[in-house]
Amino acid sequence: xxxxxxxxxxxxxxGPRDGFQNEPETIPTADKIALxxxxxxxxxxxxxxxxxxxxxxxxxxxDAVAVLEGVDIPDGVxxxxxxxxxxxxxxxxxxxxxxxxxxxxxxxxxxxxxxxxNRTIDESLAGIDALVPRALEAGLEVEAVIATSFGCPxxxxxxxxxxxxxxRRLIDAGAREVGFGDTTGMANPVQVAAFFGExxxxxxxxxxxxxxxxNTRGQGLANAVAALQAGCTSFESSFGELGGCPVPxxxxxxxxxxxxxxxxxxMGVQTxxxxxxxxxxxxxxxEVLGRPLGSHTLVAGPVVWG
Amino acid sequence: xxxxxxxxxxxxxxGPRDGFQNEPETIPTADKIALxxxxxxxxxxxxxxxxxxxxxxxxxxxDAVAVLEGVDIPDGVxxxxxxxxxxxxxxxxxxxxxxxxxxxxxxxxxxxxxxxxNRTIDESLAGIDALVPRALEAGLEVEAVIATSFGCPxxxxxxxxxxxxxxRRLIDAGAREVGFGDTTGMANPVQVAAFFGExxxxxxxxxxxxxxxxNTRGQGLANAVAALQAGCTSFESSFGELGGCPVPxxxxxxxxxxxxxxxxxxMGVQTxxxxxxxxxxxxxxxEVLGRPLGSHTLVAGPVVWG
Numbered sequence: 001x002x003x004x005x006x007x008x009x010x011x012x013x014x015g016p017r018d019g020f021q022n023e024p025e026t027i028p029t030a031d032k033i034a035l036x037x038x039x040x041x042x043x044x045x046x047x048x049x050x051x052x053x054x055x056x057x058x059x060x061x062x063d064a065v066a067v068l069e070g071v072d073i074p075d076g077v078x079x080x081x082x083x084x085x086x087x088x089x090x091x092x093x094x095x096x097x098x099x100x101x102x103x104x105x106x107x108x109x110x111x112x113x114x115x116x117x118n119r120t121i122d123e124s125l126a127g128i129d130a131l132v133p134r135a136l137e138a139g140l141e142v143e144a145v146i147a148t149s150f151g152c153p154x155x156x157x158x159x160x161x162x163x164x165x166x167x168r169r170l171i172d173a174g175a176r177e178v179g180f181g182d183t184t185g186m187a188n189p190v191q192v193a194a195f196f197g198e199x200x201x202x203x204x205x206x207x208x209x210x211x212x213x214x215n216t217r218g219q220g221l222a223n224a225v226a227a228l229q230a231g232c233t234s235f236e237s238s239f240g241e242l243g244g245c246p247v248p249x250x251x252x253x254x255x256x257x258x259x260x261x262x263x264x265x266x267m268g269v270q271t272x273x274x275x276x277x278x279x280x281x282x283x284x285x286x287e288v289l290g291r292p293l294g295s296h297t298l299v300a301g302p303v304v305w306g
Numbered sequence: 307x308x309x310x311x312x313x314x315x316x317x318x319x320x321g322p323r324d325g326f327q328n329e330p331e332t333i334p335t336a337d338k339i340a341l342x343x344x345x346x347x348x349x350x351x352x353x354x355x356x357x358x359x360x361x362x363x364x365x366x367x368x369d370a371v372a373v374l375e376g377v378d379i380p381d382g383v384x385x386x387x388x389x390x391x392x393x394x395x396x397x398x399x400x401x402x403x404x405x406x407x408x409x410x411x412x413x414x415x416x417x418x419x420x421x422x423x424n425r426t427i428d429e430s431l432a433g434i435d436a437l438v439p440r441a442l443e444a445g446l447e448v449e450a451v452i453a454t455s456f457g458c459p460x461x462x463x464x465x466x467x468x469x470x471x472x473x474r475r476l477i478d479a480g481a482r483e484v485g486f487g488d489t490t491g492m493a494n495p496v497q498v499a500a501f502f503g504e505x506x507x508x509x510x511x512x513x514x515x516x517x518x519x520x521n522t523r524g525q526g527l528a529n530a531v532a533a534l535q536a537g538c539t540s541f542e543s544s545f546g547e548l549g550g551c552p553v554p555x556x557x558x559x560x561x562x563x564x565x566x567x568x569x570x571x572x573m574g575v576q577t578x579x580x581x582x583x584x585x586x587x588x589x590x591x592x593e594v595l596g597r598p599l600g601s602h603t604l605v606a607g608p609v610v611w612g
Contacts, residue, residue, distance in 0.1 A: 151609065154612070186611075188572035190311070190574060191573075215524070215602065217565060217602045217603045217609065218527055218561075218565035219569050221524055221528040222531045222569065225495050256524065259525070263495070263523070263524070263525050263528065266494035266496075267495060296523045299558065300491060303457065305463055306458075306462025
């Protein structure tokens with residue numbers, strides 16, 4: 001027996017942040033703006049546009065304000081920015097009218113958190129504790145993402161209880177949504193099913209729980225189905241299968257938005273997203289980058305049932 | 307609730323046939339032999355080595371006899387050859403001592419069958435009817451694969467009842483195993499779960515039922531999990547994600563053996579296959595072909611839990 005599936009899921013596009021920050025060559029601001037404007041007209045209702053990260057750490061996103069000022073996002077599409085720490089939030093707040101959501105994050109493993117942001121997990125959480133009330137006061141939605149939720153490339157196994165302990169702290173801090181990142185693609189469908197089953201049972205009534213899978217070992221969509229079967233209704237993905245993680249080097253892309261949408265629609269799960277429009281956007285970013293992307297549906301095209 | 311999974315599955319490697327026949331440049335025979343010998347030492351117990359197809363149709367496999375004579379396959383590893391028709395079987399039979407299994411096939415859609423082998427399905431089945439008793443008499447195992455079982459790139463939907471009708475005829479013809487090919491990657495996990503659930507209920511006591519998925523739209527492993535959840539214990543895959551189909555042009559690769567093995571082992575499902583050894587073989591074929599392959603684990607490496 002296949003478990004019953006949700007009828008509808010929501011997809012947040014993270015390519016303009018997670019994808020663009022991982023390109024070795026910085027994408028010109030005008031190209032970013034054109035690509036984001038295209039994504040914003042695909043039916044996707046939430047887009048992570050950029051990050052207020054230090055320009056010397058991630059120069060690829062040093063044009064955050066120019067991107068936010070340049071894009072033309074239709075009503076009903078929520079603009080999100082990633083905030084790495086309190087200073088990032090201080091820099092973002094003067095531009096409050098340019099976005100509706102912020103994302104904050106920490107890792108579930110000390111080593112990854114240290115290599116990623118040079119803090120302990122407790123230090124990251126203290127930063128989030130300080131930052132979230134200010135964001136809520138400013139009327140912003142807050143998603144908190146827990147990186148390496150399913151495994152750490154440095155430490156190996158990550159105890160789900162440790163992750164759930166962080167979830168509790170993030171909820172107490174005021175987060176309205178908690179995302180679980182399989183940052184380096186270590187998760188498998190059995191693990192994901194058990195993890196999301198438990199997470200939804202414990203926290204599903206309090207916050208939106210979001211799945212963020214990478215396709216590092218080709219299992220990204222299999223993991224998405226496992227999360228879906230467990231009741232997850234919120235997914236993050238990246239057009240063209242762009243993305244990765246600053247550490248370790250070589251961490252590969254998010255699941256491709258177009259592959260996820262194609263699969264979900266074929267399964268009878270609605271997303272509100274127009275697949276051909278996403279494919280157009282993926283084609284456009286492939287042209288900008290001038291290289292083949294990891295996306296499959298971009299090459300094969302949608303399924304045609306005749 | 308996640309359905310209980312089989313503890314163990316078998317994997318048949320089809321790269322030397324399905325993969326090599328789809329390479330635009332014919333792979334030198336000596337390279338094929340070296341790659342097959344490597345695959346035969348990975349723990350994989352069944353390998354499709356080549357096809358007795360007409361050299362003018364698929365010149366990439368015109369060295370079938372030389373490959374069969376050249377390989378050095380350990381005891382316990384079954385050598386299989388694909389047989390397109392009675393004439394192919396006539397050509398293969400004199401080399402009977404060089405293989406233990408044959409594969410025969412037809413499509414579930416008339417248009418695909420016509421474009422692939424220039425016959426109606428009934429003509430293909432009549433050929434199989436004539437051929438299988440001779441193969442059984444010669445002591446060969448017979449697998450019959452039904453291409454386009456989950457959808458046809460020309461006709462669209464394929465009625466499962468039509469596929470199951472073909473299964474019945476193949477069983478009656480003497481086939482000991484029936485494979486279902488998602489030849490152009492149109493299947494989705496919901497469809498696969500329903501299909502394999504029904505197929506196993508109807509035919510699981512009579513024959514081995516095998517899943518053959520392509521990763522055309524990135525859903526290959528998700529479909530494999532769906533089949534596994536439905537009780538399927540036999541899978542075909544191709545090292546390096548090689549493969550495709552002669553028609554239509556551009557049909558992309560099988561699921562990668564190394565991605566499938568990595569996922570199954572991570573899920574706690576045993577295969578008897580040594581993942582590092584398969585990765586070595588995939589690396590070797592990538593070197594021979596001189597191009598990046600679709601395989602993910604080949605790039606990322608196995609999951610390391612520290």
